Structure formats: structure tokens, C-alpha cells
Amino acid sequence: MNATDNNPANVLSRDVPVAVIGLGTMGHGIAQAFAMGGYTVRAIDETESAAGSALARITGNLEQLATVGLLVAEQIPDILGRITVCDTLEDTVTGTGLVTEAAWENLDVKKQLLGLIEPLVDEHTILASNSSSFPISESARDLAHPERAVVTHWFNPPHVIPVVEVVGGERTSDQTVDTALATLESIGKTAIRIDKELTGFLVNRVQVAMFREVFDLLDRGVATASEIDRAIRGSMGLRLAALGPLAIIDYAGWDISSATFANLAPDMRGDAEVPGTIKQMVESGHLGAKSGQGVYSYPAETIDEKIRQRDADYLSLVKLLHSEEDSA
Ligand SMILES: NC(=O)c1ccc[n+]([C@@H]2O[C@H](COP(=O)([O-])OP(=O)(O)OC[C@H]3O[C@@H](n4cnc5c(N)ncnc54)[C@H](O)[C@@H]3O)[C@@H](O)[C@H]2O)c1
Incomplete structure (x- = not known):
């Protein structure tokens, strides 16, 4: 970690909400990670089933974290209370300091979405894309303020895997990258500064x-x-x-x-x-x-249990990493 990555002056204030767009495999876990880190989170998904099931999926994840001792069960209602699933994009992003899009992996979708969000937010609001492959120089090409756009690339399951790659583009400002890095570190993530924008980033x-x-x-x-x-x-x-x-x-x-x-x-x-x-x-x-x-x-009747077991295995390793940090 670079010295600037953990500079508290760069951390987004917890008085300002953050937003997550898209609540599929990645988005619901990203919303959860921000809420666990103390942020008020507004979220949206254009698909009714994804929007409707997001809080239940997050509750299941939180209960699993409590089961393995990475969370105190009494904290769950407060964490869930910080997350609101909204009906409109405007309600979701207005007044937020950082918006993370985790929508379909399609460049036109990402460009259009960022274009719809930009007029609804302050010019300093960070627009982060969780794209696995599109550089932010491409997806934010048409923005009026591309300096506030950055890739924050999380790994599945995002509430479990520590690393998030932070990749600026040709026009991303240092301040945007520093704030993204510091904010992600502040919610317990291992935020990696990527200095060059290559397809697929690093990992x-x-x-x-x-x-x-x-x-x-x-x-x-x-x-x-x-x-x-x-x-x-x-x-x-x-x-x-x-x-x-x-x-x-x-x-x-x-x-x-x-x-x-x-x-x-x-x-x-x-x-x-x-x-x-x-x-x-x-x-x-x-x-x-x-x-x-x-x-x-993967017989259908075993799949939920297999995924739960996979996450429990990942979590036991994450727990070891945390205990190393605590004793460092
Ligand atoms: N799945 C992974 O392992 C993984 C890992 C890292 C990054 N990513 C990236 O994260 C992003 C999301 O991936 P995912 O696996 O969560 O996909 P997903 O298909 O599970 O979820 C995407 C969700 O976005 C919603 N959505 C799409 N367009 C929207 C819009 N305009 N407004 C609101 N909601 C919208 C969809 O309804 C869907 O629920 C992609 O860019 C993907 O490449 C995925």
C-alpha cells in the first residue's frame, strides 16, 4: 500500500451516501461491503427480481459472516438499515459522493448509464465502474467530467475477497484515484493502485x-x-x-x-x-x-449448499488474513 492510499484526508466522508447500480452477483455484495464499512448505501436494479431479492441475499451473506465470527450478529440490523433499494436512478444517486456501477458487461450499457448518472450528481461525485474488461477511458469517454471516473474492479464474492483494483484512465484525476483507494481501504478492502490501463487490468x-x-x-x-x-x-x-x-x-x-x-x-x-x-x-x-x-x-439440490461451502472456505482464509493484520 502506498502512503497516500491510506490518507484519512482522502476518505470519502461517511456523512455522504454512496450508490450502487446493478444488484446482481457483484452489486449486492458491493452494496453490503460499503454498508459494513459504515456508509449509507442507495442501490437500484432495473430487474425486479434482482432489486426485490437484494436485501435477502445480503442478509444471508451477513448471517454467514456472523456464523464464522467475522461479524457480530447484533450488527446485522444496523448494516441492513443503512441500505435502501430505490425505484429511480435519480433517488439512487442524487447527493451521493461515490457511485459504483455493476451493470451488464456491455460497453454501450456502461457508457449510457454513466451518461445518465452524470447530470444527476455533483461534479465531484466519483463515478466508479466495476467492469472486468472495459477501461474507464472508453466507458467515460463522453462524460463532461471524466476526471471523476475510475474503474474499481472487485472480485467475486465482493463482500469476501479483499482485493479491489483501482484503475484510472487517461483523464482520471489523481484526487479521484486517491479518494477511491483511501475509501476502499477504509472499509477494509485491499485497494490496489494500477498505474497503467491495460485490458483485464492486473489480476x-x-x-x-x-x-x-x-x-x-x-x-x-x-x-x-x-x-x-x-x-x-x-x-x-x-x-x-x-x-x-x-x-x-x-x-x-x-x-x-x-x-x-x-x-x-x-x-x-x-x-x-x-x-x-x-x-x-x-x-x-x-x-x-x-x-x-x-x-x-452440481446437482440442482446441492448448488446452494456448495456455494455456501465455497464462501465458508474463502472466509476461513480471509479470517486468517485478518488475524495476521490484527497481530501485525
Ligand atoms: N461476476 C463476476 O465474477 C465479476 C467479477 C468482477 C467484475 N464483474 C463485473 O461486474 C459487473 C456486473 O457483473 P455481475 O456478475 O454482477 O452481473 P449480473 O448479471 O449478475 O448483474 C448485473 C445486474 O445489473 C442490472 N442492470 C443492468 N443494467 C442496469 C441499469 N442500467 N440499471 C440498473 N440495473 C442494471 C441487471 O438487472 C443485473 O441484475 C460487470 O461489469 C462484470 O463484468 C463481474
Whole structure:
């Protein structure tokens, strides 16, 4: 973390509400994270079912946090009391200091939405996009004040995963980036300053580089899917949860890592072709948990429990991270 990232002077006042647009997979958890951090949150979704179920989904998340000891159950009513699901965009964003859009991943939708929000808010209100791929220079291109627009890229589930990437664009002001970083840190997030705007930002680029190799190993039949998962979890996965990749190399030695890279890289995939096995999965409708079948099976009656278990596993690791911070 840079010194400026945690400068309390840059944190958005908790007297000013924040807004979240889109309450799907990401938006409801983002609204929850701000409410847990003490902000009054106004939220909206254009789909009735998403708007209508948001508070129940957030309640379920909060109860799970209480179950694993990351929240005191008595705090739940206050946190929920800070969130209002509104009926109009105007009611949602007027008077807010930071608006996070978590709408569909479609550039036209994002541009249009930011264009609708801008005239309803103060010129200093930060407009943050949770896009996984569109740089803010693109989505905020038509704004009158693009200096207040920034990508804040959260990870799923957003109320659990600590990191949020903060990526300014060509015209984003330093003040906007500093306020976004400090505000996210103030609600307990690990806010990462990204200095260059690249497609996929930082984390997803590293993730896709790993996926390319994992897909290729699967495609070549090097090991079964479950053996690949077991191997990575019990080695790289464990190490990466404790140290960053560059610190890992510091311990391994840069000379060793340089030689390993030179030996292995020529034998590894470097192209952008989707491997055959993966194409087959998609063509046969094996899309993963959402279709009931990926490399593993997800019978409909077990899916809610499996997701709850996944989040409980993530939370037990987050708890370890918190206890490390507390004892630091
Ligand atoms: N799902 C992930 O793992 C993930 C991770 C990081 C970032 N993202 C990004 O977050 C954004 C949202 O993704 P998601 O997975 O939550 O999608 P989602 O489909 O679950 O939810 C999107 C929600 O936005 C609502 N919406 C769309 N346009 C709207 C508008 N104009 N006004 C109000 N509501 C609107 C939809 O009704 C829907 O409920 C996308 O940009 C996505 O790329 C997703």
C-alpha cells in the first residue's frame, strides 16, 4: 500500500451516501461491503427480481459472516438499515459522493448509464465502474467530467475477497484515484493502485496466463481435472495465499527462476487459441455450476449448499488474513 492510499484526508466522508447500480452477483455484495464499512448505501436494479431479492441475499451473506465470527450478529440490523433499494436512478444517486456501477458487461450499457448518472450528481461525485474488461477511458469517454471516473474492479464474492483494483484512465484525476483507494481501504478492502490501463487490468491477466496452461494440461491429458486442482491447491495455491509471486521468487532465487523459465517457456502455450477440450465443454453445455455440470457435478439440490461451502472456505482464509493484520 502506498502512503497516500491510506490518507484519512482522502476518505470519502461517511456523512455522504454512496450508490450502487446493478444488484446482481457483484452489486449486492458491493452494496453490503460499503454498508459494513459504515456508509449509507442507495442501490437500484432495473430487474425486479434482482432489486426485490437484494436485501435477502445480503442478509444471508451477513448471517454467514456472523456464523464464522467475522461479524457480530447484533450488527446485522444496523448494516441492513443503512441500505435502501430505490425505484429511480435519480433517488439512487442524487447527493451521493461515490457511485459504483455493476451493470451488464456491455460497453454501450456502461457508457449510457454513466451518461445518465452524470447530470444527476455533483461534479465531484466519483463515478466508479466495476467492469472486468472495459477501461474507464472508453466507458467515460463522453462524460463532461471524466476526471471523476475510475474503474474499481472487485472480485467475486465482493463482500469476501479483499482485493479491489483501482484503475484510472487517461483523464482520471489523481484526487479521484486517491479518494477511491483511501475509501476502499477504509472499509477494509485491499485497494490496489494500477498505474497503467491495460485490458483485464492486473489480476485477470495473471489468472488468464495460468488458465491457458491449465487448459492445455487438461487438453493434453497430462493429469485428470481433479489431480490438476489438487496439485495447484496444495502447492502454488497455498504459497500464493501467503506470499506474492515475486516474493516467492525472492525465496526460490532469481537465478533458479530464470533458468526454469528459459527451460519451460518454449514448451508452453503462448497462443490465443481456446484448447479443444474447453471448446467441447462449452459446446456440450457443460458450463460449470450454473448448468449443473463442469469438470465436477452440481446437482440442482446441492448448488446452494456448495456455494455456501465455497464462501465458508474463502472466509476461513480471509479470517486468517485478518488475524495476521490484527497481530501485525
Ligand atoms: N461476476 C463476476 O465474477 C465479476 C467479477 C468482477 C467484475 N464483474 C463485473 O461486474 C459487473 C456486473 O457483473 P455481475 O456478475 O454482477 O452481473 P449480473 O448479471 O449478475 O448483474 C448485473 C445486474 O445489473 C442490472 N442492470 C443492468 N443494467 C442496469 C441499469 N442500467 N440499471 C440498473 N440495473 C442494471 C441487471 O438487472 C443485473 O441484475 C460487470 O461489469 C462484470 O463484468 C463481474
